Amino acid sequence: MAFISNLLALLVMPFFLLGLVNRVKSLWAGRRGPPLFQLAYDALRLLRKIPVYSTTTTLLFRLAPWVFLVTACGSAAVTPLLGSRPLLAFPFDFVWFAYVWALGRVLLMLAGLDTGSSFEGMGVAREATFSTLLEPALFLVTGALCLRSGTHSLSRALVPELGVRDGSLLIWLCSVTTLFIVLQVETARMPVDDPTTHLELTMVHEVMALDHSGPDLLAIQLGSAIKFYVGASALATLLNPWAGTWSAVSVVANCTLSSLVAVIVGTVESLIARLKLRSVPKYIAVGLTSGAVALLATAWRTAGAP
Amino acid sequence: MLISVLLSLPVLLCGAALALAFRSNRAAAAAAISTQLVSAVFVLRGVAGLVHGGPALELSWPWPLPIGRIAFRLDALGGFFLSWSLPMTLLGTVYASGYLHSYFAKGRHGGPHYALLNLISVSFVLIYSAQNALVFLLGWEIAAVAAWLLVIWDYQNQKIRFAGFNYLVSTHVGLFVLVAAFMLLHSRTKSMDFADFSRFLAQPSPARGTIFLLLGTSFALKSAFFPFHTWLPRAHSAAPAHVSALMSGVIHKAGLFAFLRFTLLMGRPEEWMGFTVLAFGALSAFFGVLYTSTQRDIKRLLGYSSTENVGIAAMGFGLGYLGWAWDVPTLAVCGFAGGLLHLLNHAFFKCLLFYAAGAVYRATHTVDLERLGGLAKRMPLTATLFLVGGLALSGLPPLNGFISEVLIYSGLLSGSAPSASNNVALVAAAALLAFVGAVSALSTTRAFGLVFLGNPRDPSLPAGGDPPLSMLSPMVLLCAGAVLLGLAPEVGLALVRGTTALLPVHSSLPEVLRPLSALIWATRALAATLGLVLLARFWQGRSARRAATWGCGYTAASPRMQYTGSSFSAQFAQIFEAFLPAVWRKRLPDEIFPQRSGHLASHHHDAVERRMFEVLGQGEDFVTQTSSRIPEQPRFAFAAGLVALFVIGALVFGTGWPW
Numbered sequence: 001m002a003f004i005s006n007l008l009a010l011l012v013m014p015f016f017l018l019g020l021v022n023r024v025k026s027l028w029a030g031r032r033g034p035p036l037f038q039l040a041y042d043a044l045r046l047l048r049k050i051p052v053y054s055t056t057t058t059l060l061f062r063l064a065p066w067v068f069l070v071t072a073c074g075s076a077a078v079t080p081l082l083g084s085r086p087l088l089a090f091p092f093d094f095v096w097f098a099y100v101w102a103l104g105r106v107l108l109m110l111a112g113l114d115t116g117s118s119f120e121g122m123g124v125a126r127e128a129t130f131s132t133l134l135e136p137a138l139f140l141v142t143g144a145l146c147l148r149s150g151t152h153s154l155s156r157a158l159v160p161e162l163g164v165r166d167g168s169l170l171i172w173l174c175s176v177t178t179l180f181i182v183l184q185v186e187t188a189r190m191p192v193d194d195p196t197t198h199l200e201l202t203m204v205h206e207v208m209a210l211d212h213s214g215p216d217l218l219a220i221q222l223g224s225a226i227k228f229y230v231g232a233s234a235l236a237t238l239l240n241p242w243a244g245t246w247s248a249v250s251v252v253a254n255c256t257l258s259s260l261v262a263v264i265v266g267t268v269e270s271l272i273a274r275l276k277l278r279s280v281p282k283y284i285a286v287g288l289t290s291g292a293v294a295l296l297a298t299a300w301r302t303a304g305a306p
Numbered sequence: 307m308l309i310s311v312l313l314s315l316p317v318l319l320c321g322a323a324l325a326l327a328f329r330s331n332r333a334a335a336a337a338a339i340s341t342q343l344v345s346a347v348f349v350l351r352g353v354a355g356l357v358h359g360g361p362a363l364e365l366s367w368p369w370p371l372p373i374g375r376i377a378f379r380l381d382a383l384g385g386f387f388l389s390w391s392l393p394m395t396l397l398g399t400v401y402a403s404g405y406l407h408s409y410f411a412k413g414r415h416g417g418p419h420y421a422l423l424n425l426i427s428v429s430f431v432l433i434y435s436a437q438n439a440l441v442f443l444l445g446w447e448i449a450a451v452a453a454w455l456l457v458i459w460d461y462q463n464q465k466i467r468f469a470g471f472n473y474l475v476s477t478h479v480g481l482f483v484l485v486a487a488f489m490l491l492h493s494r495t496k497s498m499d500f501a502d503f504s505r506f507l508a509q510p511s512p513a514r515g516t517i518f519l520l521l522g523t524s525f526a527l528k529s530a531f532f533p534f535h536t537w538l539p540r541a542h543s544a545a546p547a548h549v550s551a552l553m554s555g556v557i558h559k560a561g562l563f564a565f566l567r568f569t570l571l572m573g574r575p576e577e578w579m580g581f582t583v584l585a586f587g588a589l590s591a592f593f594g595v596l597y598t599s600t601q602r603d604i605k606r607l608l609g610y611s612s613t614e615n616v617g618i619a620a621m622g623f624g625l626g627y628l629g630w631a632w633d634v635p636t637l638a639v640c641g642f643a644g645g646l647l648h649l650l651n652h653a654f655f656k657c658l659l660f661y662a663a664g665a666v667y668r669a670t671h672t673v674d675l676e677r678l679g680g681l682a683k684r685m686p687l688t689a690t691l692f693l694v695g696g697l698a699l700s701g702l703p704p705l706n707g708f709i710s711e712v713l714i715y716s717g718l719l720s721g722s723a724p725s726a727s728n729n730v731a732l733v734a735a736a737a738l739l740a741f742v743g744a745v746s747a748l749s750t751t752r753a754f755g756l757v758f759l760g761n762p763r764d765p766s767l768p769a770g771g772d773p774p775l776s777m778l779s780p781m782v783l784l785c786a787g788a789v790l791l792g793l794a795p796e797v798g799l800a801l802v803r804g805t806t807a808l809l810p811v812h813s814s815l816p817e818v819l820r821p822l823s824a825l826i827w828a829t830r831a832l833a834a835t836l837g838l839v840l841l842a843r844f845w846q847g848r849s850a851r852r853a854a855t856w857g858c859g860y861t862a863a864s865p866r867m868q869y870t871g872s873s874f875s876a877q878f879a880q881i882f883e884a885f886l887p888a889v890w891r892k893r894l895p896d897e898i899f900p901q902r903s904g905h906l907a908s909h910h911h912d913a914v915e916r917r918m919f920e921v922l923g924q925g926e927d928f929v930t931q932t933s934s935r936i937p938e939q940p941r942f943a944f945a946a947g948l949v950a951l952f953v954i955g956a957l958v959f960g961t962g963w964p965w
Contacts, residue, residue: 050850050851051847051850051851052850052851052852052853053847053850053851053852053853054852054853054854054855054856055852055853055854055855056680056760056761056854056855057855058682058683058686058689058759059843059844060682060693060759062843062846062847063839063840063843066839066842066843067836067839070832070835070836070839071832074828074832074835077828078828088824088828090821090824090825090828091716091821091822091824091825092712092715092716092719092821092822092825093825093828095712095715095716095719095825096703096712096825096828096829098740099701099702099703099708099743100703100832102700102702102743102744102747103697103702103703105747106697106700106702106747106750106751109751109755110693110751110754110755110759113751113755113756113759113760113869114755114759114760115760115855115856116679116680116759116760116761116855116865116868117855117856117857117858117863117868118863118867118868118869119858120869121755121868121869121873121874122869122873124751124755124869124874125869125873125874125875125876125877125878126877128747128748128751128752128874128878129748129877129878129881131744131747131748132741132744132745132748132878133741133881134744135740135741135743135744136737136738136740136741136744137737138740139733139736139737139739139740140733140734140737142719143719143733143736143737144733146719146721146733147721147726147729147730147733150721152716152719152720152721152821200858210856210858211855211856277877281877281881291737292734295730295733295734295737296730298726298729298730298733299726299727299729299730300726
């Protein structure tokens with residue numbers, strides 16, 4: 001049951017969440033906006049197209065989008081998409097998660113360099129730089145959550161715990177902050193990256209997909225959508241008071257909270273301007289710092305506990 | 307069976323003598339390769355029982371004073387290192403026969419070079435099976451001098467002589483520290499035997515800490531830990547590719563071997579030692595990886611990445627120390643096994659990367675990132691091999707670097723340290739390791755992307771292709787090894803198992819690995835899926851429509867406009883400016899209508915080396931002057947070094963061969 005629900009969620013929710021973000025942005029801008037499942041229509045359209053490859057590129061360029069999609073699905077498999085019981089759960093799955101994510105990112109970066117375009121090189125360099133700050137933030141938070149919960153698996157570590165006296169509230173707050181920033185950076189959202197900008201010079205994530213077309217482009221878009229859902233559902237699990245137990249309430253709550261995260265992302269994107277590229281590392285450093293605070297708070301917690 | 311291991315010594319020495327005697331380079335190569343093959347078989351036969359947890363092999367015989375008694379003892383630790391060191395050297399020698407071909411074509415005699423490669427193997431057998439400080443020092447010195455002579459193969463070039471000299475001085479500074487530690491031990495024990503050292507070191511005493519620090523410093527110099535790494539990038543960029551590969555992947559592992567040897571002799575460590583090793587490893591990994599991000603020279607980049615990787619291994623060992631000191635057996639086993647496995651993995655992918663860099667050098671006569679580009683089309687095999695090595699270097703699944711890092715992570719993140727603050731320190735170390743992994747991915751992407759992808763940046767470079775079979779076959783074997791060790795980590799762990807069994811703690815490797823088996827299976831599933839994707843995409847889209855790269859509206863793009871290495875790392879280097887000092891040399895046009903052309907050059911120096919030279923007083927001039935005092939005909943220095951090596955060897959063996 002859990003297996004089928006997870007698969008269903010993985011098939012439907014990524015499309016829905018991105019549609020929701022776009023709908024929220026449209027509403028803020030006073031437009032009606034595209035249909036909620038616009039990405040699905042785009043997918044069908046892209047599937048029918050015949051890709052065109054740059055003469056500079058090699059096999060790596062054809063390979064990368066699909067590897068990216070596979071790694072996005074791999075990371076989704078260990079994430080508690082519905083609050084508990086992910087497709088796969090094993091000790092230290094969050095290490096696996098981070099490294100599988102990194103593999104997809106590296107391949108996509110190499111595909112960007114494969115075109116020989118300086119614009120794509122620019123995007124790749126930025127993505128690589130930001131990811132160096134992001135990975136330790138992710139490990140600080142997951143490490144802190146593991147120490148707090150005494151487990152080694154993502155689905156258990158994300159179950160919220162809100163004691164004020166033992167500091168777990170602080171750990172929780174900091175983790176939410178960091179995960180939100182990780183979500184924004186990894187899925188190329190404002191204020192880090194503007195997915196709708198028309199200026200290649202300021203793009204980060206989008207510019208790496210400039211030369212991909214047809215089904216390859218679809219693979220990248222789908223992979224990004226899945227990554228967004230993975231991030232949003234991880235955050236939702238951390239917010240979900242019923243997380244950790246498999247029940248209809250918990251599943252519904254997780255889906256609602258994932259949608260809420262999408263609404264917040266859309267709102268932030270509508271109200272805040274994009275940061276200057278030079279300031280982005282500082283923004284990520286906020287995530288890094290709050291991760292470090294979460295980690296330090298675990299020492300307080302264990303010391304304070306009887 | 308120890309005699310089987312020691313029998314490889316005369317075989318290797320015979321091979322060296324033959325290589326010197328033959329006039330033909332082909333015959334010299336055959337002599338070196340065949341004797342190394344025979345000795346590798348001898349050694350593998352000897353150590354086969356050890357890695358499965360067999361009893362240690364001992365052998366000793368009386369020797370005239372002042373040595374007294376020469377003792378050899380080979381346990382699982384030595385067996386582990388021997389089991390891959392000799393085969394790796396053999397692969398390097400095979401590679402050398404192809405790599406040096408262009409020199410041979412110009413009439414250069416390769417005999418001494420092959421003889422020295424044999425001597426490297428000799429030094430491994432001596433170091434890894436020594437039970438006596440003098441035998442150990444003999445092996446240590448043979449390795450150091452032979453490596454120096456190998457580095458200065460292209461001795462006509464002053465820069466290369468300087469790099470070699472730099473290495474020679476550094477390695478002997480390390481030797482002095484080591485000798486000091488041994489003298490201290492000798493003064494307390496009146497013996498040069500490791501068993502007597504062990505009896506002294508196992509007791510708590512004020513000298514114990516001093517000796518630990520002295521030995522640690524010496525071994526850190528050997529393995530090029532930060533801040534003792536300054537000789538390494540110079541030596542690696544100067545040496546022929548196979549020498550850099552062997553130095554980085556195999557020879558310098560002797561430093562970490564010696565560290566572990568003395569750890570076992572010393573018995574249960576104190577807590578501060580564990581934290582020292584962990585912090586030292588973390589420092590090395592951090593700075594090593596930072597420096598990889600700005601290098602222009604591929605081989606320098608790979609050199610710095612060695613500093614990073616020994617740092618990662620030392621983090622594992624530090625974790626092991628802490629686990630041992632705290633009596634948390636799983637931590638101890640995780641740490642030591644992870645560190646050892648990382649050393650093995652590093653040998654595989656680092657040798658592979660250096661060999662691939664050598665193939666690039668052979669084809670284009672440069673390893674400068676800013677001048678290369680688009681090589682994947684001309685050298686598809688080398689590109690594939692470099693990519694696999696680079697992904698393994700970044701610790702990405704499903705390759706071998708991932709498994710050893712996971713083992714270290716699983717210890718750091720286990721939360722099983724005795725106090726909360728200790729746990730916090732370990733998780734912080736894990737976050738640092740994550741940072742190191744991410745920067746390493748940045749450097750790999752940068753190096754591979756600039757060298758092999760895009761369009762050629764400099765049309766004046768020669769347009770060579772993939773290397774010949776003699777160079778390709780070692781690379782393919784190493785690449786297969788890197789994939790195999792990633793998909794079937796049991797193979798590598800089986801080699802490590804005997805060593806972890808030497809630790810007097812109540813936990814075993816299978817017990818520690820049980821929680822990780824699901825992760826290993828998940829990695830295999832990922833690999834299978836990626837394999838299917840690769841197969842599908844290999845055929846699909848080959849005949850698709852082709853067009854120029856989208857130029858964002860600009861139609862006159864040229865290869866010179868591609869993103870460069872320095873622009874790639876500019877933002878990253880800016881964030882870490884404090885650790886990556888940049889030097890700008892510029893002359894900017896100032897008139898309204900500039901008449902003179904300006905220029906701008908940026909360069910990232912090694913902060914430690916710069917400071918060191920500043921302290922020396924006259925900066926770089928001092929060292930260049932010193933090195934220019936080396937006789938103008940360095941061939942004499944080369945010959946003198948060789949003669950000295952043989953005379954010393956002959957004296958030692960001539961004075962007291964027992965049979």
